[in-house]
Amino acid sequence: MALTLRQLKYFVATAELGQLSQAAIHLTISQSAVTSAIKELEETLGTQLFVRGATGVALTDTGRRFLNHAYTILASVDEAMRIPNLESTLTGTLAIAASYTVLGYFLPHHVQRLNALYPRLTIQLHELNRDAIEEGLITGQYDMAVLLTSNVSNPELALEPVIHSVRRLWVGAHHPLLKRESVTLASVAPEPFVMLTVDEAAQTAMRYWNETAWRPNVILRTSSVEAVRSMVANGSGVAILSDMVYRPWSLEGRRIETIMLLDAVPAMSVGLAWRKNKELSPAMHAVREYFRHTFMETRTSA
Structure with missing residues (x-):
């Protein structure tokens, strides 16, 4: 039995929401379709991806590792389906601020992929605490930030969460x-x-x-x-x-x-932030679209 994109999408939705019923609602399909897809995926891989409990499902250790691969596969397919536009022409420098946890456990892989997509774009990373990040975004010292959006309540900032980590x-x-x-x-x-x-x-x-x-x-x-x-x-x-x-x-x-x-x-929400009402530069738009394609759009595709 071959692995399919449908199985991966249903698996990701279930992993993020923690319940088969909620994944089905999110995907606008039946719960039985989600259950069948995950069962097929587990049979194809020859391993259990979820532990079923009274309140929902939780990823096994193998499931956690496979989730990262699923994100990468879905993002790669999505990128392959898009016609290249800015990749060869986007130039400039983008200053991105990041908090400690994000820089240590989330961002480096994605910066590497962005560098591959946009080789003429220079990304400058700055590790700071939330207060310094917020001030730097408002004063224009940094273009964007990747941080724990669940900690931010500043009305001067626009926020776009991309993942919710249980x-x-x-x-x-x-x-x-x-x-x-x-x-x-x-x-x-x-x-x-x-x-x-x-x-x-x-x-x-x-x-x-x-x-x-x-x-x-x-x-x-x-x-x-x-x-x-x-x-x-x-x-x-x-x-x-x-x-x-x-x-x-x-x-x-x-x-x-x-x-x-x-x-x-x-859950701990991680995402993007920038000064509200700031016009997004081509580089900012490219980074925003990258995260949208990598995480957000793959969740809602059925």
Whole structure:
């Protein structure tokens, strides 16, 4: 059985939305069509891509890795279908600001692809915190930014999210919570909690914790994702972080597992920002269209 683009599109929609029913609604097709496509895809690959649960589906480790390949395949097909226009003529310099998490775990691959698409366009990257990025966009120091749009509320900026990365509970390989059928923030509250602080992660975490009667038992606050990874893998604590920064192994080679929480924990949104009412230059337009074609349009194609 051959792999098809339809299977990939249905797989991506399900992975992003976490429920077969929601993927079907998003794609305007029947749920049975989504279920059949994913079953066919798993049979073709010879591996399980999702773990089914009471509240929806979650990607397996193989599913997470395959999702990146699915994005790349769909984007490549989309690019092949388009008639080249600006690729050979677009010139100039584009200053792009990015936050730490985005630059570390998301942006470099896409900058490499943009460089291949537009070899005469120079992209200058600047790593900054959100406040500095917002100020730089408003004053014109930077043309665009790629950052956590879920943290931005500045009315002077235009925002365009491109991905929504689900946040899950991270635990060590033999943690007792893995044996439970369902896990809530109430279950997590007594556990030693490792709180990431970079890119306002701690403030974001407390927003959803504050909507409950529970509070995390924080034993360490750190700006290092690798420190969080090591602490969790070594059994010293748990954490709640997004799939974008998830890796199944710590630097010591110890396993990290994830659990989908029953509570409403918001996804981490990553996207573009620029000064509102600013006329997009050809380079800005090209970058915007690249991200639209890579992520946004592949989601809604049936």
